Amino acid sequence: MRSLGLSALSLALTAVVIGNAFYQKKQFYPSVVYITKSNPSMAVIYIQFFVIVLMLGKLLRKIFLGTLRPAEFEHLMERFWYALTETCLAFTVFRDDFNPRFVALFTVLLFLKSFHWLAEERVDYMERSPVIGWLFHVRVASLLSVLGLLDYLMIVHAYESVALKGPTVQLVFGFEYAILITMVANTTVKYVLHAAELRADSPWENKAVFLLYTELVIGLIRVILYVLFVIIMAKIYALPMFVFRPMFFTMRNFKKALNDVIMSRRAIRNMNTLYPDATPEELAMSDNICIICREDMVSNSKKLPCGHIFHTTCLRSWFQRQQTCPTCRLNILRTPTNVTSSPPPPRPEGVNAPNINPNAGIQVPLPGFNMNNNNNNNNINIGQENPFTNLFAQNFGQAQAGATGANAGGNGTAGQVPPHVPPFVLPPFPFMAPYAIPPPPMPPNLNTLTDEELRALEGNERRHVEERLKLLQNVQLLLDAANSLMNQYSLVTARLPPIPAAATSSTVVPPSTAVSGAASTSSSTPTANSVSPEPSTSQAAFDPAAAKSATPKKDIITPVKSAQIDTNKPQSTLPEIEKDVRIEDLGSEEHADTVKHSQHNSTPTPSTSRQTSEVDPDDTELSEIRRRRLQKFQQQNDSVKTTTNE
Amino acid sequence: MAGSALRRLMAEYRQLTLNPPEGIVAGPISEDNFFEWEALIAGPEGTCFEGGVFPAKLVFPPDYPLSPPKMKFTCEMFHPNIFADGRVCISILHAPGDDPMGYELSAERWSPVQSVEKILLSVVSMLAEPNDESGANVDAAIMWRDNREEFNKIARRIVRKTLGLPS
Numbered sequence A: 001m002r003s004l005g006l007s008a009l010s011l012a013l014t015a016v017v018i019g020n021a022f023y024q025k026k027q028f029y030p031s032v033v034y035i036t037k038s039n040p041s042m043a044v045i046y047i048q049f050f051v052i053v054l055m056l057g058k059l060l061r062k063i064f065l066g067t068l069r070p071a072e073f074e075h076l077m078e079r080f081w082y083a084l085t086e087t088c089l090a091f092t093v094f095r096d097d098f099n100p101r102f103v104a105l106f107t108v109l110l111f112l113k114s115f116h117w118l119a120e121e122r123v124d125y126m127e128r129s130p131v132i133g134w135l136f137h138v139r140v141a142s143l144l145s146v147l148g149l150l151d152y153l154m155i156v157h158a159y160e161s162v163a164l165k166g167p168t169v170q171l172v173f174g175f176e177y178a179i180l181i182t183m184v185a186n187t188t189v190k191y192v193l194h195a196a197e198l199r200a201d202s203p204w205e206n207k208a209v210f211l212l213y214t215e216l217v218i219g220l221i222r223v224i225l226y227v228l229f230v231i232i233m234a235k236i237y238a239l240p241m242f243v244f245r246p247m248f249f250t251m252r253n254f255k256k257a258l259n260d261v262i263m264s265r266r267a268i269r270n271m272n273t274l275y276p277d278a279t280p281e282e283l284a285m286s287d288n289i290c291i292i293c294r295e296d297m298v299s300n301s302k303k304l305p306c307g308h309i310f311h312t313t314c315l316r317s318w319f320q321r322q323q324t325c326p327t328c329r330l331n332i333l334r335t336p337t338n339v340t341s342s343p344p345p346p347r348p349e350g351v352n353a354p355n356i357n358p359n360a361g362i363q364v365p366l367p368g369f370n371m372n373n374n375n376n377n378n379n380i381n382i383g384q385e386n387p388f389t390n391l392f393a394q395n396f397g398q399a400q401a402g403a404t405g406a407n408a409g410g411n412g413t414a415g416q417v418p419p420h421v422p423p424f425v426l427p428p429f430p431f432m433a434p435y436a437i438p439p440p441p442m443p444p445n446l447n448t449l450t451d452e453e454l455r456a457l458e459g460n461e462r463r464h465v466e467e468r469l470k471l472l473q474n475v476q477l478l479l480d481a482a483n484s485l486m487n488q489y490s491l492v493t494a495r496l497p498p499i500p501a502a503a504t505s506s507t508v509v510p511p512s513t514a515v516s517g518a519a520s521t522s523s524s525t526p527t528a529n530s531v532s533p534e535p536s537t538s539q540a541a542f543d544p545a546a547a548k549s550a551t552p553k554k555d556i557i558t559p560v561k562s563a564q565i566d567t568n569k570p571q572s573t574l575p576e577i578e579k580d581v582r583i584e585d586l587g588s589e590e591h592a593d594t595v596k597h598s599q600h601n602s603t604p605t606p607s608t609s610r611q612t613s614e615v616d617p618d619d620t621e622l623s624e625i626r627r628r629r630l631q632k633f634q635q636q637n638d639s640v641k642t643t644t645n646e
Numbered sequence B: 001m002a003g004s005a006l007r008r009l010m011a012e013y014r015q016l017t018l019n020p021p022e023g024i025v026a027g028p029i030s031e032d033n034f035f036e037w038e039a040l041i042a043g044p045e046g047t048c049f050e051g052g053v054f055p056a057k058l059v060f061p062p063d064y065p066l067s068p069p070k071m072k073f074t075c076e077m078f079h080p081n082i083f084a085d086g087r088v089c090i091s092i093l094h095a096p097g098d099d100p101m102g103y104e105l106s107a108e109r110w111s112p113v114q115s116v117e118k119i120l121l122s123v124v125s126m127l128a129e130p131n132d133e134s135g136a137n138v139d140a141a142i143m144w145r146d147n148r149e150e151f152n153k154i155a156r157r158i159v160r161k162t163l164g165l166p167s
């Protein structure tokens, strides 16, 4: 309304000025000369010119963009004022060229720039809105082509002018339009990528990588343009102060893009080499929702050393930012992927890489034998091949001690071991040789800790933390030992005549479940309960404790493992596994469902159908939900009001 | 098909609408932009904020859930962990590595495992139990610690204000 009044005012003023001129001179040319000679009249004409430009801008905006969103308008205004101040700075360099034509050219430049920014905003908006209609596509496509064409024409014009008359202010315009055309190119690529993704039926995984490289290439071109421009300008005129701010931002963006590309490449490389693909069995487990995108994992998923599974692409984009597990925050750079040496091996099947298994002969594939065994066998092989052999051997010795301890304790555990598991035998495999090494220390029996020992575990000072870490290291050692023990069992059972599959799988409960549960409860460290809950909890529960109870536990905890803790005797000589074991790493909670019967593999996941409907909600449903939401708030508000009034 | 950030936000919205947590209502301000949400948080019972309904705005980054959203109360607030302009300062809204206050545990920080629901529930518990070590609003933190009576008074005034009642 206000702008309408202003335009009417300026129109009236112009009419008065022109009318006055005609009234005085009666003829066309004298009137024109009269107006150009009179400063007040010229001022009015200038104002009229700007008003016309503004109105033209509004018209073009209506055609190409429709109504601007508040955020778009805000950003436009912000950038516009910066551009205006830079233009004023540029005027100081070209004082000699200052004339109406020059001002007009700068106005046109600012005018076109504004539309470039708006086009960029619009294309970015494509990612945010679920409702992109054909009108949007028509508008954006035509706007981008018009802008590209205009930029090209202006560059050609500037080039010809400079070639003809030598360096003038046209140099600046040529450069500005060159920068703008890179912007059009960037926006067009983004638009095409977004549009292609919208048309695709399935998530388009490599879009992020394409965007990254576009950003890099365009950034490089811009940096080169800016540097060239500054050099040329400094030689001919003076240092162009007015491009310093945009140049700084361009260089910063380029640096960021370069960094992103490097991080992305590293993440992709790690993804391809370090982490195994999740097997169909693992994906078929009940909680196969990727916590990064909250969608089902059907294929293309990776498993981290901590046992958490994610989509390959989701994990890749996360690793560009941080090298931690999104669920348990295990620092994957500090953690060797080899489970035998990694500090928290909550899931023994963390390594599933058959290609690094030189002793494939040891693996005894048995029908109905579940995959834990295979992986444990892999662990054994790795343990033998790498520098951790020594540690492994010690663990092995401990495993033996633990087992004998459990049996000697006479607490009935031996009787509960399923009968088809033979008593402890020493299989004549070559890797069993390190048995002769004396057993390493046992973690202290938690029930018989003296008050002093308990006090050492409390408090926040360094020695307290060290004490706690020591205890956790002991538990860790025990875990490895139990793991090795299970390998032995599995190997022994593998050599037995075939037995019913169901019975086998119940015997090979991985020891980690029981022991790691004990570890997380026994170490009452402050961080232990702040570990993020696992994916399944995200929708159901907020409280990690509640989440734990909500997680379906379908394991069979063999008492052998829990008994081992009780029979341990405290000793002091610890092999250094890894100095910086983080408490939250060890406390990370785990799915207890590592034992998975093969028949579960074919079970369809219940959330698939729901998921597809979530991805594509129709409009009526959405507005219905919004209506319900507002209604609920209304109710809440009303009830609160009444209670407060009382 | 929509982008992954948009799909996840739509999934979270659906989840929040189907199983709304107690005392929290949230959703996009406009259906054609899923990256700006409004949320209404009921003051937790048994606290000085009981009875209030506090409106807030959440703005999601284009790379959500890799980066956390920003949250800002759009009503007047007086709380140790809320800036004077309404911005909420809790660790779940900070990515690891950016720690404005230098005291937050990395385990409480933002990660894709978090969600809008968890943020809002954290805000509810923040309302119930302010962390007076955080200096988002130093005046409020000092008053919370030293002059609880006065703090409660201000909180009750804000509660009445959010309900449109005379204070």
Ligand SMILES: [Zn+2]
Residues within 6 Å of the ligand: A290, A291, A292, A293, A294, A295, A310, A311, A314
């Ligand atoms: Zn995913």
Ligand SMILES: [Zn+2]
Residues within 6 Å of the ligand: A304, A306, A307, A308, A325, A326, A327, A328, A329, A330
């Ligand atoms: Zn993990």
